[in-house]
Amino acid sequence: MSDDPLLDVRDLKTQFHTDDGTVRAVDGISFDVDRGETVCIVGESGSGKSVTSESITRIIPIPPGEIADGEVIFDGQDLTEMSTDQLRKIRGNRIAHVFQNPQGALNPVYTVGKQIIEAIRIHKDVSKQEAREQTIDLLDRVGIPEAGKRIDDYPYEFSGGMKQRVVIAMALSCQPDLLIADEPTTALDVTIQAQILRLLGDLQDEFGMSIIFVTHDLGVVAEIADRVVVMYAGKVMERGDVYRIFENPAHPYTKALLRCRPGQGSQREAIRGSLPSMIDPPDGCRFAPRCPHAVEDCRDGDQPPMMEAEHPGHEVSCIFYQDGFDSTQLDSGPEGLSASEARTDGGESR
């Protein structure tokens, strides 16, 4: 399978040219997505996860945005080389997006049916009546009760969770090969979130599509991901199978993210400091200024290359996994020591 992934993102760089300088929102990231697979991109706000997902179909505002470098190979074709017209045939058809705010994705002055029918008829040559029947079928499949009646309702007549179902139905209308969902459940209550996550899983089984799911919530990742890409400040920190990420997290940032989840009582630990400037990012590992284990070498040169951690397919960008370093030192810190003690510990170990 890995020989021919559906999507292969290689060394992607997306920048925004602003008055204050060039913001390197995505700074050379690579990952791939197999057919029928769910890949989660996880990170804090400002890590570049949304820009990554929007760069795939180039829906970032250009200018000020620019895809400065890299390739996005989708089913054998490089999307970065395509003209806007060619890309438009793929957007909404073979690659569909679902966003955080369903309100913003629906036009308030048209019925939901009209909007989905329009989406179908842009890409497929079918009659209005056929498109309407397909729409009712879709609304039913995403779990909207009485689809035949609700098709003629306006967006305001739906609750937040139901609106997100409508948006998902619209995204599925052309049976895409890849669904890109950017925080689709973040604006919803936990009980509704559970419904939507289950729905996405069921639809994936039914349609066999691949999903890129962007989120900051590790609980959601554990619920749906096959593989995980952990991003920080425009770089990939770690990527691998979901079980490895949760059971043997390799990068200090991933470990810190797992420790700051709510619901752990006194075990819970914040990550000190804040995200670095993306105009003038720090030398070395982007996470080094906040890392409890950082040593002098971490602050030198460029982001360390992806190294294999223990298992094939589980890769990490941290110098502790390079020759001459001992990655087991990363385990000693935060369990028993406070962050400041761990820092001195890391300093001496060099």
Add this chain to the structure above:
Amino acid sequence: MSADAPLLEVRNLKKHYPIQRGIFGGEVGRIRAVDGVSFSVERGETLGLVGESGCGKSTAATTMLRLEEPTDGDVLFDGVDITEYDDRELKRFRRRAQMIFQDPTSSFDPRMSIGESVAEPLRIHGMSDGNRRRAIVKDLLERVGMSGDDIDRYPHEFSGGQKQRIALARALSVNPDLIVADEPASALDVSIQADILQLISDLQEEFGLGVVFISHDLGVIRDIADNVAVMYLGEIVETGPTEQVFDSPQHPYTRALIDSIPSPNPRERGMAVELTGDVPSPANPPSGCRFHTRCPEVIQPEGYDFEQSAWRSVMNFRTKVTTRQIDLDGIREFVIAETDVTDPEDVTHDQMVDAIRSDFDIPDTLSDPEAESVLSDALERVVRDEFDEASASLAEAFETVCATDSPDMVRTEAGHSASCHLHDQSVEVEPGERIAQSDD
């Protein structure tokens, strides 16, 4: 001012918003945002108020501080009823009770330096000496982990987490006894949430504050609250010590909420019980127990033998029949979309019945033959557009206490309180009738 009284005691608090129509603004209904909640907060205690959006948490907060006038009920602060206060007394009360909001950006004036913002409550409450104000503000900023030199900087120079720290400093400036925090960590990144929560509990300990902490995030509530009250549609359905409520939830709604938190263990995925539907409108709350329209453990009528999931589906159907929310033309169109039939005239009754059954996830035949005959009769009537008859026969045959009687708040075996008919002595519930999740 009795010393024994809790710091804050809320009794049967109600806040209804009238729905007005016509040129004379006649009242045609009311939104029962908060509908009779009672709780108390001691000095040094944190009470967590948790529930889905729209359940009335924030209205409860603003009403108990009289930022909005309550419709009914008492709010005793130090044993004195604040709903009786006149303007002067109210202003004095405002000094002792402070509020922190979710969005730290909109709670600061962008044109005021943070020093001015933090000092504003002091000025309002009569501290006219500018130098002393400045000294107090510097001290406060340091206590919340900022630097005293930040005093002349402006809100846009700070991150969200820092602004929330400054908001805390402002709340503390007038030495309050009570802080009401409405989702104070929800707008922050998870990586810094823990810091703000820690700061709130440190300050609480230092100043002996009572804290009402409102959040939709059960994880956050579990971390910070001593006691927790779970709200649903304007009512408190369960309340007790945090650990007890989380370890042994007694109300099906609490169980469902806790179950819905995605577990950070990929090997436990898909274990959650799914709660169907959305929160009903507080303008027209369901009869009996307000949760019965979504409750996975809704009590079965006597004399029938259902699968619990089939019973839940039948209840969903019954609710929609009663409110006439089944659209026959829509279903007909759905059948046309799903099958080869093209003419609406050609859609058969059986096809309609099957479509309704699948829409509500009702099995083709119920395991109980008697129940099946009631149901298929009702389905037949619905297809013939005889909603009232269908509704009457369903209500008569499938009467459940959950839909008819409002449950009382009772002390459960676990030691804390919940309002659910499953804990009703007068209703006999065999252990087997509850679904598996309730056993833990």
